[in-house]
Amino acid sequence: MYYLGGGRKVTRLRALLVSACVALALAFGLTSCGSSTESPASDQTLRGAFGNFPDYLDPALAGSLEAATALQATYIPLLTYAHANGQGAARLIPGLAKALPRITDGGRTYTLQLRPGLRYSDGKPVLASDFKHAIERVLRLDSAGSPFYSDIVGAERFATTMHGAVRGIETDDSTGEIVIHLIKPRGTFSNELGLRFAAPVPAGTPAEDLSANPPPATGPYVITKVTPGRSWEYRRNPYWAKANAKAMPDQPGGHVARIEADVIHNPETEVNEVERETYDWMQNPPPTDRLAELQSKYAGTQLRTEPTISTYYFWLNTTTPPFDDVAVRRAVNYAVNPAALRRIYAGAMLPSQQILPVGMPGHRKFEPYPYNLAKARRLIAQADPPDRAITVWTDNASPNNEAGEYFQDVLRKLGFQVDLKVIDSSSYFTVIGNTSTPDLDAGWANWFEDYPHPNDYFQPQLAGDSIQPTNNTNWAQFDDPSLNAKIASLGAQQLGPMQEAEYAALDRAYMARAPWAPFGTLTSSTFVSSAVDFDKLIVNPVYGQDLTSFQLK
DSSP states (O other): OBOOSSSOOOOOBBTBOOOOOOOOTTOOOHHHHOOTTOOOEEEEEEEEEESSOOSOSSTTTOOSHHHHHHHTTTOOOSEEEOSOOSGGGOSEEESSBSSSOEEEGGGTEEEEEBOTTOBOTTSOBOOHHHHHHHHHHHHHTTOTTGGGGTTBTTHHHHHHHOOSOOTTEEEETTTTEEEEEBSSOOTTHHHHHTSGGGOOOOTTOOSSOOTTSOOOOSSSEEEEEEETTTEEEEEEOTTIIIIIHHHOTTSOOOSEEEEEEEEOOOHHHHHHHHHTTSSSEESSOOOHHHHHHHHHHHBTTTEEEEEOSEEEEEEEOTTSTTTTSHHHHHHHHHHOOHHHHHHHTTTOEEEOOSSSOTTSTTOOOOOSSOOOHHHHHHHHHHHOOSOOEEEEEEESSTTHHHHHHHHHHHHHHTTOEEEEEEEOTTTHHHHHTOTTSTTOOEEEEEEEOSSSOTHHHHHHHHOGGGOOSSSOOOTTOOOOHHHHHHHHHHHTSOOOHHHHHHHHHHHHHHHHHOSEEEEEEEEEEEEEOTTBOGGGOOEETTTEEOGGGOOBO
């Protein structure tokens, strides 16, 4: 699960969930990206500004959106996502594997074939057994990605004992074959093989956080220098042109020789530095109070705005009064006006009142709670909640703090006494994800897709078994046995039209119980300098800006 804040951390659970990231091969766009064997201009350096340092630069641990963007061109999983723009980029394609997996045994066995001739940036050959080592390393590190692979035969035992091996992964280094056995069907498993957590690394890679000195890479770039919290640098993978580009002719190789990334926490400064061409691009969106100005000056030439696959909402703690009463939760939904929140987000929020966002399979637009403050007040009067003292939580990143203030005002209009807790964005989800934190009554949250499967929204955020003492992402602490069973049933199936229809019905069923008050889907803007070939830029809906697509004029 990706959630955006001061470095949106992926956790699930997940089942618990995070994100990484997904895309479909509707189009590869190789003519615009450049072919994988293309030689970059040796004197060109791309300079990027990130609003936050990635949570990790180690693929086994990295879960933030910043990390997804930073590592996309360095670590390639067995399956990956298209180098393309738009919703058409949300389908799995082969990465280090020759093809998508062959699924047999009723959905419990996945067979893949490693492409021959692959090498890491240190020259070592990529072996089938390296995938097994990567999964075991994720489990040894107790990574937030561990739950994605817990259904592999032997994974739970290995994670508990840290002895032996994950016996459900069979590999043959002489043929490159990888066979994965699951204890039960898992309809999302192909997507989870496309997450950065599962990217192979050399067998000798230790089970420790290597963010300061990342492991050898398989992608066109390798991280060569890290100043924790401040910056990192890339150089060309010396074995990309020698080996990997030939083995993966469908993967672009990038255009510049070097990439430098610096952390600039002030987005106003980022905008100014990109305008001055000190930096070529900024990874995070421009601040909302500058967006209108930038759109008037640069839209279509240096600024691109597109919808993300995300849901922004207010969660309501369903375990304690007053929000243990569904009538009270429905009243809150009627009282939240998505149009008002769109204004708070300076037009960057597309109004919505449902769980599944546009672009997610299973999305069917509906409006369960059209804004009606008078009706909301009548419902509250009828419910007459005994506890009217509420604490609302949000982070300090603008305009999320303003959204929290708006929600505080809404609840006051419904007759509640409301305190507002504003937490630093770098620790916000850690604080609200600890169920021992006092007064977790209601608050702001968001969720960006990890992969294009609706289970990514239901399992980590709304299933009862996702409620955890720490790293919790079911912030509403909602636990409905009948809906839990439906999530489990659908999650075991391969996604198709029938399952999408059932997920659409599940969306309606959850909103009838109203554990959230959703208000929109974010649009996100990418701002680049005039030195960047704007027409060639790719912004993937899952991992963000595609570093291999940047060309300097």
